[in-house]
Amino acid sequence: MKSPIVVIPGDDPPLVGGSQHLNQLRDFADVRYYGDRPSSDSEMLERLAPADVLLNSRSAVKVSGDVLNQLPNLKMIAVCGIGYDSIDIDAASNHGIIVSNIPGRTATVVAEHAFGLMLAVSRRMALMTEQLRAGQWSSEMAMSLIGKRIGVIGTGNIGLEMIRLCSAFGMEIVAWTFHPDEATAAEFGFRYVSLDELLSTSDVVSLHVRLSDETRGMIGALQLQQMKPGAILINTARAAVVDTSALAAALNEDHLFGAGVDVYDAEPTADGNPLLSCRNVVLTPHTADRTPEGLDLLTLGCVENIRAFLDGRPQNVVNASRPSSK
Numbered sequence: 001m002k003s004p005i006v007v008i009p010g011d012d013p014p015l016v017g018g019s020q021h022l023n024q025l026r027d028f029a030d031v032r033y034y035g036d037r038p039s040s041d042s043e044m045l046e047r048l049a050p051a052d053v054l055l056n057s058r059s060a061v062k063v064s065g066d067v068l069n070q071l072p073n074l075k076m077i078a079v080c081g082i083g084y085d086s087i088d089i090d091a092a093s094n095h096g097i098i099v100s101n102i103p104g105r106t107a108t109v110v111a112e113h114a115f116g117l118m119l120a121v122s123r124r125m126a127l128m129t130e131q132l133r134a135g136q137w138s139s140e141m142a143m144s145l146i147g148k149r150i151g152v153i154g155t156g157n158i159g160l161e162m163i164r165l166c167s168a169f170g171m172e173i174v175a176w177t178f179h180p181d182e183a184t185a186a187e188f189g190f191r192y193v194s195l196d197e198l199l200s201t202s203d204v205v206s207l208h209v210r211l212s213d214e215t216r217g218m219i220g221a222l223q224l225q226q227m228k229p230g231a232i233l234i235n236t237a238r239a240a241v242v243d244t245s246a247l248a249a250a251l252n253e254d255h256l257f258g259a260g261v262d263v264y265d266a267e268p269t270a271d272g273n274p275l276l277s278c279r280n281v282v283l284t285p286h287t288a289d290r291t292p293e294g295l296d297l298l299t300l301g302c303v304e305n306i307r308a309f310l311d312g313r314p315q316n317v318v319n320a321s322r323p324s325s326k
């Protein structure tokens with residue numbers, strides 16, 4: 001019997017080379033890995049044309065309805081990560097294509113990065129490194145966080161893990177989310193408040209919502225002005241949750257003490273992004289889950305999702321309401 005074809009059209013060598021899990025996938029599928037980003041849309045479509053399964057590593061491919069119209073063989077998109085905002089979910093459902101992601105497993109890895117960004121921003125570590133490199137003995141004033149309040153927006157898996165870390169660190173925690181659950185708040189020792197209260201009273205605001213119609217642009221100029229003067233914003237969620245120009249303005253005016261950002265409006269580069277010229281930021285290139293442990297967990301999760309799908313028992317399906325017709 002012909003093996004199902006799994007195409008990895010992107011450029012993730014650690015995922016492929018470093019993982020025994022992907023070799024397990026080779027036991028039951030014909031895996032086609034390219035190792036670089038396609039240089040054009042037509043090259044990407046050429047790579048994807050034979051695919052039964054698209055393994056979308058780190059959102060390498062923006063899967064629009066137009067792309068899906070040209071992939072009649074495709075039956076599954078296995079997102080090798082959590083966020084699936086690079087995929088037109090409605091179009092995938094209309095084509096009967098199952099989309100799966102890997103919820104939960106890397107929450108500690110990503111929250112550790114958000115926590116690290118928060119500390120690095122509060123202690124101006126990137127700026128001080130630059131100053132020392134330039135021969136300058138810095139007299140910058142940093143900011144203490146123990147005893148201060150953090151407002152966590154989005155209490156999904158990563159938000160809760162961030163809460164656990166900040167709580168152990170000695171911060172006071174408030175949160176806002178779409179579907180608040182008082183039992184969870186009691187268990188993790190935080191309080192749900194309104195978004196207005198969270199923004200206007202928190203010393204640090206950390207974003208952990210997924211990108212959706214409801215969260216796109218939720219932190220605009222108005223919300224940034226609502227934030228406490230001298231507060232810090234951390235964004236490891238998605239760039240489009242925040243108005244980047246308004247954030248750069250709030251940083252340049254010193255309304256905010258600083259920001260830690262892992263996600264950008266255009267990726268993989270951050271060319272032309274106004275945050276690049278702000279002195280009070282710590283920026284990382286979408287690497288919050290990029291540790292050997294993180295990639296290992298993601299690869300294993302992806303292989304398990306693909307195997308389950310091929311065995312006829314799909315799991316971690318994000319468009320569950322429309323089962324595959326293919």
Ligand SMILES: NC(=O)c1ccc[n+]([C@@H]2O[C@H](COP(=O)([O-])OP(=O)(O)OC[C@H]3O[C@@H](n4cnc5c(N)ncnc54)[C@H](O)[C@@H]3O)[C@@H](O)[C@H]2O)c1
Nearest residue numbers: 082083154155156157158177178209210212236237288289
């Ligand atoms: N920087 C990175 O490398 C990295 C890594 C993993 C995840 N992420 C981002 O973090 C996000 C959160 O991850 P998670 O594991 O905590 O996800 P999760 O599914 O556990 O939580 C999702 C969150 O999204 C919120 N949400 C947004 N829009 C919603 C809507 N319309 N309806 C209901 N809830 C909505 C929920 O309140 C919830 O807090 C991901 O979607 C992804 O964008 C980034």
Ligand SMILES: O=C(O)[C@H](O)CO
Nearest residue numbers: 058059080081082083
């Ligand atoms: O959402 C995720 O898993 C990461 O941001 C990589 O896309």
